[in-house]
Amino acid sequence: ASLRQLLYEVRVLDAAPRRRPWARSIEQRFTDVAMAAPIRDTLLRYIQVRAAVLRPKSVESLINDLLPFVEYLSAHHPQLTSLGELDRACIENYLAWNRTRGWRGQRAAAGAGRTVSAAVAQSAVLSLRNLLDDITAWGWEQAPPRRLVFAADVPKLDQPLPRALAPDIDMAVMNAVACLNDSFARTGLTVLRGAGLRVGELLDLELGSIIDYGAAGTWLKVPPGKLATERMVPLSAATTAALDEWVTHRGVHRPLTHPRTGVLTDFLFTHHGRRLGYARLRNGLLAAAQSAGLRGPDGGILVVTPHQLRHTWATELANAGMSMQALMALLGHVTPQMTIRYATLASPTLRAAYDDAMGKMRRQFTLTPVGRPILPDKVSWLHSEMLKTRVGHGYCARHPAAGPCPYANICETCDNYITAPEFRGALTNQLADVQALKVDADNRGWADEAARHDRVAHALTDHLQRLDRSAHPRSTKLT
Numbered sequence: 001a002s003l004r005q006l007l008y009e010v011r012v013l014d015a016a017p018r019r020r021p022w023a024r025s026i027e028q029r030f031t032d033v034a035m036a037a038p039i040r041d042t043l044l045r046y047i048q049v050r051a052a053v054l055r056p057k058s059v060e061s062l063i064n065d066l067l068p069f070v071e072y073l074s075a076h077h078p079q080l081t082s083l084g085e086l087d088r089a090c091i092e093n094y095l096a097w098n099r100t101r102g103w104r105g106q107r108a109a110a111g112a113g114r115t116v117s118a119a120v121a122q123s124a125v126l127s128l129r130n131l132l133d134d135i136t137a138w139g140w141e142q143a144p145p146r147r148l149v150f151a152a153d154v155p156k157l158d159q160p161l162p163r164a165l166a167p168d169i170d171m172a173v174m175n176a177v178a179c180l181n182d183s184f185a186r187t188g189l190t191v192l193r194g195a196g197l198r199v200g201e202l203l204d205l206e207l208g209s210i211i212d213y214g215a216a217g218t219w220l221k222v223p224p225g226k227l228a229t230e231r232m233v234p235l236s237a238a239t240t241a242a243l244d245e246w247v248t249h250r251g252v253h254r255p256l257t258h259p260r261t262g263v264l265t266d267f268l269f270t271h272h273g274r275r276l277g278y279a280r281l282r283n284g285l286l287a288a289a290q291s292a293g294l295r296g297p298d299g300g301i302l303v304v305t306p307h308q309l310r311h312t313w314a315t316e317l318a319n320a321g322m323s324m325q326a327l328m329a330l331l332g333h334v335t336p337q338m339t340i341r342y343a344t345l346a347s348p349t350l351r352a353a354y355d356d357a358m359g360k361m362r363r364q365f366t367l368t369p370v371g372r373p374i375l376p377d378k379v380s381w382l383h384s385e386m387l388k389t390r391v392g393h394g395y396c397a398r399h400p401a402a403g404p405c406p407y408a409n410i411c412e413t414c415d416n417y418i419t420a421p422e423f424r425g426a427l428t429n430q431l432a433d434v435q436a437l438k439v440d441a442d443n444r445g446w447a448d449e450a451a452r453h454d455r456v457a458h459a460l461t462d463h464l465q466r467l468d469r470s471a472h473p474r475s476t477k478l479t
Contacts, residue, residue: 030067033074065127083144084145091153101116101121102116121155125154129149173294191243192310193312195239199278201226207267217235227332229332289302412430419463441453
């Protein structure tokens with residue numbers, strides 16, 4: 001492979017070397033697993049149909065999901081020779097086995113004694129359900145006579161929050177990244193943190209991905225990645241400088257075949273004619289954490305993954321007040337539910353909403369010392385830091401965060417309000433309190449509250465004057 005790569009770079013060979021020439025074909029992978037020939041033929045046919053529309057990585061995942069199922073059938077139901085012979089009991093036994101099965105394939109030795117994760121178990125069940133549903137809908141001969149896998153059979157996964165780095169850890173890690181000797185790790189991690197890319201999107205960047213729009217600044221054209229969405233992301237000065245430095249020292253390389261499209265592509269991150277991969281980014285990040293002296297709960301080096309840099313970037317933007325629509329576009333999300341998770345972190349917006357709600361609720365919780373009345377006395381009420389209203393039959397107070405009450409003293413200031421002589425004492429006391437509230441509002445600088453109390457005082461004064469006029473009517477002379 002190295003010789004073919006060298007001959008291609010010096011233009012002795014015209015065809016780009018095939019990546020992973022030693023990789024087994026789909027047919028070889030299914031031949032290595034014992035199963036009935038009709039089942040193998042059905043699965044191979046299904047994989048080939050799905051491969052026409054799926055990406056290579058998705059096809060690989062589909063194979064990894066279906067092979068454990070046929071391994072289970074061979075070990076526990078060797079009498080089955082067709083998928084059409086499956087029944088619900090067989091599926092139920094497989095579901096129990098699938099959740100507790102161990103690692104398989106090349107990672108079996110590394111995962112000895114460990115069971116697969118919930119995500120792996122869920123993916124296997126989903127792929128099996130899709131297989132059986134698809135071949136039934138397509139009318140294949142080996143389709144089961146009825147549906148065997150249901151939504152209730154799919155394991156539920158936790159919905160963790162984005163794993164953003166704390167600000168102090170983020171700063172320490174990125175300062176250490178800037179000092180890495182590995183130029184690819186240094187540049188790649190800087191771009192991941194500064195543009196919020198997925199690792200696959202970073203590795204698929206092309207030479208023409210960096211675009212200068214003049215007054216609009218420098219932008220990065222992010223190729224289709226996990227969700228097959230292409231997008232533009234603005235670049236900061238530091239991120240642009242890191243990319244410029246890499247391009248300056250990158251050198252000239254011949255284009256390589258794109259693993260997804262099959263088109264010759266000038267990838268940005270190549271070295272000696274080969275594409276650079278995830279391992280150097282991961283190792284560079286671990287080296288940065290070690291250099292920064294960051295330790296985990298177990299005392300070992302703090303484990304930081306490249307994808308956490310994307311979470312940190314998005315969380316920082318969300319906490320700074322960026323709208324969910326803008327953040328959704330920058331992250332390349334296809335549904336708002338994917339983006340809204342970043343709004344559930346420790347953001348100033350949530351904190352302000354929490355403080356506002358607690359302020360409104362605080363007056364509802366009365367903490368009364370032993371031996372003291374639960375109702376405040378008049379003096380305490382008059383001098384409290386609240387929006388106060390004196391009504392004819394009592395007192396009212398609202399927290400400033402709740403805003404003024406639109407119904408405060410609405411009756412006393414209504415043109416249809418009529419009082420009577422027996423209420424003179426209550427009105428007189430209310431007027432005195434309202435005048436005191438006006439003075440209190442003036443002292444606090446609450447101009448709107450002072451004006452409101454002044455209007456109420458004038459209305460009460462008019463009501464008392466009408467009572468006086470009705471009690472002492474003027475005499476009239478006949479002429």
